[in-house]
Amino acid sequence: MNLEATIAPIRLVPRHEPSRTAAAAPTPTPTPTPALRTLCSNCHLRDICLPCGMAHPDLARLDGLHFGRRKVKAGEELYRGGDRFAFIYAVRTGTFKSSLMLADGREQVSGFHMAGELMGLDGVANGRHASAATALEDAEVCAIPYGHLSELASGSAEMQMVMARLMSREIVREHSLMMLLGSMSAEERLAAFLVNLSQRMKARGYSPSEFHLRMSRAEIGSYLGMKLETVSRTFSSFQQRGMLEVDKRHIRIVDLDSLTRAFEPKVH
Amino acid sequence: MNLEATIAPIRLVPRHEPSRTAAAAPTPTPTPTPALRTLCSNCHLRDICLPCGMAHPDLARLDGLHFGRRKVKAGEELYRGGDRFAFIYAVRTGTFKSSLMLADGREQVSGFHMAGELMGLDGVANGRHASAATALEDAEVCAIPYGHLSELASGSAEMQMVMARLMSREIVREHSLMMLLGSMSAEERLAAFLVNLSQRMKARGYSPSEFHLRMSRAEIGSYLGMKLETVSRTFSSFQQRGMLEVDKRHIRIVDLDSLTRAFEPKVH
């Protein structure tokens, strides 16, 4: 009996290795610079990344894995839909988008990832990545061999729990995006997007009120289910109402409250 | 440092226990009829449900858990957003919807679940259910104590893998819904929905071309991000074009091919 049928109604384009030009393709195997091995316990991101919430024995075990780092240039893909799944990736620096591709070329951006966030968990399901990850600026990631990780987890209940939580968190995150796409207006979507970005900047020690967007209007639009022109117009509208100052990709949130209200209960 | 910020931009209404009327609330603890204990290895759903792909030693261990069954009447909630998370549920009979609630009362249906499908994995993240599950008809579920399950998984790498796959599959499923909500037209959405339903019916041994919808137009609309009137009109349009026969909730797919084409590459 076929379980496939219980998952996706939508046929995404499977980009299998053969269809790639071997030369241009990004190596699926990360090439860790030997000098740059990383210990989670030392990492400045340890409180918001994979080891978040881990106690010492497990953290030490995690260190035993010696993740390879990998640099990714702006515009480069870390992996593509259809690639064989072997690693999950933790962002060290830079920003990524993940995206799905429909057979006719339509792209749907399914998330943006910044320092400390994990990418690639969607590959666990079928052993192949369902989405692609592309660097929006020069970036660096830790490449975590999933096999080793789950091996390691088999020895520790706590570690298993952390992994399970991470995946579940991804599910919850997507829930929230579904809510956004399914039942919110263009203004509400953009407001929700900005407030979320602001919170994530804050959590990383950056200003929550003034930041630089790493993604284009088109990418924001794809993520939020609207056209780039609509994104641009909505930005302008927010600015005119004094909620925001926008200069290309530089954003200053002037009135966070009204921005937050923009996607909250409208009492009728 | 606050990791919460890395997840959801959208504030869902947290329905904590205190706010409930104790009498009317569905018991969070399932009340298994002692006579009706269930063994996975015997279950007619074993090939499409939790134990799918499990070999014998693990299957036997799974049997050791003795899931409690629980009957749920049409319209009743199995759990709500905010409820403490303790069980995941496998549908035995009937159909469920899961849904998220925004503070202003807007509901977003995030999935429909039929026999063999699992519900509740979103609760792993925070120990509370993020969504609610409501029976669309009289139904019965297996209530699987998550604690026991992960305990059991800590003894078996294969079992861990199955669990991880299940969660990842949920992520992929939601990806696909995002694609749908983010970049498809009303017709494409409904077509994708119907084709998916058809496949799931088929996988369960029912006719893939003729079935009964368990959900209202409004629920379909919420799931697909459109208004119930638009759902109704799109059904009518499909019918006029000879792709479908619709009589209220009874559906007969006349031309599966053109329905499939309705959400596939449009060559320009």
Added chain:
DNA sequence: CGTGGCCTTGAAGAATCTCAAATAATGTGG
């Protein structure tokens, strides 16, 4: 200093929503 990519803005058009009304199906209480 010209070129291409990205962003903004306007105007017209299309898709979808809102409001409204009619019909059918279902259940309720007498």
Added chain:
DNA sequence: CCACATTATTTGAGATTCTTCAAGGCCACG
């Protein structure tokens, strides 16, 4: 078993939101 309230669905017409198409400006880069 009937009269009546209730709910789900369909359909129409007008309003609204968002998209499409088009043009122009800005900026980085070679």
